[in-house]
Amino acid sequence: MEALKQILSPDFLLRNSVYTSVLVGFACPLVGVFLVLRRLVFMGVALPQISSTGVAVALSLPVWLGMNVVNAENNAHALAFAGSTLFTLAAILILAFLERRGRGLAEGRLGTAYVVATALSILLLSKNRVAEAGWLDLLKGEIITISNFDLALTAVALAFVLLVLGLFSKELLLVSFDRAMAATLGKSVLLWDALLYLLIGLTISVAVLSIGPLIAFGFLLVPPLTAHLFARNMRQFVVLSSLIGGVNSFLGFWLAYQWDWPIGPADVVLLGVIYALAFMMKKIFGR
């Protein structure tokens, strides 16, 4: 309980990490819901990895250009955010376009994108020692050094995602559930798909910068899967997913702080435990 008191204290040294972790925990499942419903779970694996490749390229760029941007923390973070967002959005639009054409094997494309992105990140950063250290922290999900600027950037980006998702929820649901119906009602399926992909891309970019690709994927996927076991309608599904993600990220942080574990992996393992317990409860007690 002492650890909990410390975490909740306004003077807690890692308070920005707690806030960021919880913000991402609440926000990732909101877009993860659409990845699960559209059966794009593989996209949820590939995109965070591609996003981190964007970070790797962005962090390597100043070195290639002989600039000293990486040492200025806020500049480096802004650069990483730009790289992450650019790569994620480009990838999501290309993958969505190819899926829309309906040719070839979608899983194959996503698998290839995942493995090439991972390899490319390692190649890029193996030649960039300054960036490599930060990137490894990112991969492990070490949410420790979060500046006020990072926190503000995360909060603004996720607030934007939440606002847009809320305002256009009915259109995004309609084009996901029944594209033909949406088209006959005069809705531009392409436009709404693009908006949804933009929101997914933005959330993943922010999440990857804060908690790394593996943990981002965990928060995108596991809370919606857990909530789906119990949700009777879309509202319950979305709210429950977000709550599971947010509460889990706080509990994960607490456990990690208490036992001196890395925060990200603690979050994901806890998500897995909650999912397993929920699954068993569902099996035993039914609805």
Place this chain on the structure above:
Amino acid sequence: MPAAIITLESLAIGYDGQAVLSDISLAVARGSFTAILGANGTGKSTLLKTLLGLQPPVSGQTKISSPAIFGYVPQTVQFDPLYPLTGFDVALMGAFGRVGPMRFPSRSEKDFVRECLHATAAAEFSHRKFSQLSGGQKQRVLIARALATKPDILVLDEPTAGVDVAATHALLEFISQIHRERRLTVLLVTHDLPLVKRHAQQIIWLRDATVLHGPAAEIFTKERMSEIFEMEVS
């Protein structure tokens, strides 16, 4: 003769520029009940998608009398059971065409959707998950959703597929009833010849890359049926 609500002029339909059916010229009268018949692969669904604007024609034109709203009832098998939507949630989507972005359906819109669910006898199970409803119950919810669009043209794509015989009869009786009461134009894609004979006024029959079009009374004669099936029909 009522004015045409849909006119097809030298229409060719298909995929990727390859025509499945070509040179289709016909008119669908406002307020008529038209059945689109044909074996699998003859282009029924392609014709429907082209009419709904979901797919561009290979050539020719589709003219829809303006303003005409389509109430589309797709096949139930196309819906992913993963969506935790109730029957009411699905029916409410019919109102989305009138409710612009950043706005939510008002109480009166929701009341209207409830009326549509009552009209299709789907109200009692509309609180249940859509994915857990039977084929006939899903069709009733989807017809309620189509009615909630306040349509001029009700388009049904094989609404009786996967529905048992009793429910099929009830469903077609119901569609006929709303066709008469609301003076809706109905376009029905189906394989079910006896039901079509009973309910449809106009027939569009797709066969061997050709289109046969005319009043049911003219199509369902011994001579025409023998010609279509290439065998003696008693």
